[in-house]
Amino acid sequence: MARRAAMAKTATKVADVPAPAGGRQAPDPRRRREDFAWFWRAWTVSTIGDQVTLVALPFAVYTRTHSALAVGIAASMQGATTLLFGLYAGALADRLRHRAVLVATDGSRALVLALLAVLVATTPDYPVAALYAGAFLLGALGTLHDASHSAALPLVVRGRDLLRANGKLSASESVGNAGGPALAGVLTALGVGLAFATDGLSFLLSALGAARVEVLKQPEQIVHADRKSIGEDIREGLRALRSDRVVMHALVLVTAGNVMAVAVEAQFIPYARQVLHVGARGIGLYFAIGGAAGVVTALALGRSDTTRGTAMIAGAAIFGLGVLAAGIFPSTTTVVFTYLAAGAGSVLQITHWSSLRQRRFPVRLLGRVTVATRIALFGIMPVAYIAGGVLAKADSPQALFVVAGCVGLVACLWAWAVGLAKVRLDDVIADS
Structure with a gap:
């Protein structure tokens, strides 16, 4: 761990993954590009599909029950499965x-x-x-x-390309978040069954x-954990x-950024209707603005290959300032800035966060580490939703x-004080 602490202060120059066994050569650059292209396409199409089900499933539940509680139960399934089975799923992912x-x-x-x-x-x-059963299964599989x-x-990609890949x-x-709900609305209007079928496709x-990602077919590229019990694997992660x-x-x-995001997300519609007097079209336009800002920011990250703590802090600060502005100076113009800040800031923070996590831990631990961090992020959501609702x-x-904007900005000051701004990583830590 001392080696990792030192690496937080200087750029690293280490191997992407363990050397291939049996003398076989690592994939050539062209093969890597093709592999990532398939990997990216798979992620893109399923991400857009996800947005369809996020709208269609609550709609289907409400159509049958006319109950907000029933809709809430269905919507909570993803978070519930992460909290219940996340650690086991992470350990299993690292074994397979x-x-x-x-x-x-x-x-x-x-x-x-x-x-x-x-x-x-x-x-x-x-x-x-x-x-409910379908939502639970989708959450567990997800x-x-x-x-x-x-x-x-x-x-799939070289260690130095992780930031670019995460940006894409x-x-x-961001495209899915911006365009998915609109597509979902059209499909759901035509039939909930059609919406589910589209996401299934x-x-x-x-x-x-x-299945087309060739590098993942090579057994020597996967570092298996020692065959210990699942419990021991979880504790190791x-x-x-x-x-x-x-x-x-x-x-x-x-996590502070997540608190800020979910608290505001849950109360934006009352804010838009009561304070701004904006209808459904205006609300949809704000979401589209945020999505577009996220896309532009993500693509701009392709110009850099260095994971920086300053970028994570800057992303959270931009988001926090946007939320704070909406609270202090409520207007339709201010909220345009808020959503531009939310789209750009959240993508900047999360993209650098993802590549930091992938660069700090060996591949054999990443499944467990990823889910453990997600549990922290999901675990805080009910508190943020409830506290935000009570305050509003x-x-x-x-x-x-x-209050939410101040939470984000205070977290930025704390992160700077503990030295997160000094983090700069150019490559991955060798698997060991």
Whole structure:
């Protein structure tokens, strides 16, 4: 761990992954580019599909129940599966071949969505319990998929290319966040079954794309954990995460950003309607502005290959200033700045955070580390949602925005004080 602490202060120059066994050569640059292209396409199509189900599933539940509580239960399934099975899923992802996990989880999600599509299309009084079960399965499979996906990326691209690669993945996510809900609205209007079927098709295409990534077919590129118990594997991952002070400091900053994001997200519609007097079209336009800012920022990250602590702090600060401005100076113009700041700041922070995590830990630990950090991020969400709602009801949405913005800015000052700004990594840490 002393070696890692020293590496936080200077750029690293180490191997991407362990040397291939048996004297075989690592993939040539052209092969790597082709592999990442398939990896990126698979992520893009499934990310857009995800946004469809995020709208269609609550719509299907509400259509049958007319209950906000029932919708909340369905929406909570992803977070619940991460909290319940995340550590196990991370350990399992580190034991299995990443290509097999990616293909199997995408294929399984396609099957679940196909069954839901048939159910809602052919059964007018479809059971809500089936939707809950489907949401739970999608959440569990998604947790395992995401753990393996994050661990696989350092095998697909060279260590020095991780920031660029994460930037492109973030761009796809921003496109999905901006355009996915609009697509979901059209498909859901035509039929909830069609929306589920469309997302199922996206996962099928994603599975086919992941299967084309040649580097993940090479057994010598995967470093298997020793065959210990799952419990021992989980404890090893948690010890590694807890021992890395740089990543723990960054995790606190990202968690503060998540608190800021979810608190504001939950209360933006009341803020827009009560304070700005903006309708559904205006709200949709703000979301589109934020998504566009995220895409531009993510693509701009392709000009750099260095993970910087200053970039994470800057991203959180930009986001915090935007939220604070909306609370202090509420106006339609100010909120344009808020969403530009939210889109750019969140992508800047998260992209550098992802590459930091992938560069600080060996591939064999990344599944466990990824899920452990996600548990921290998901675990804080209920607190942020409830606290934000209480504050907005007791005072006003503007007060919530002021408090949330201050949380983000105080976290930035703390991160600077503990030395996160000194972090600069150019490559990965050798697997060992």
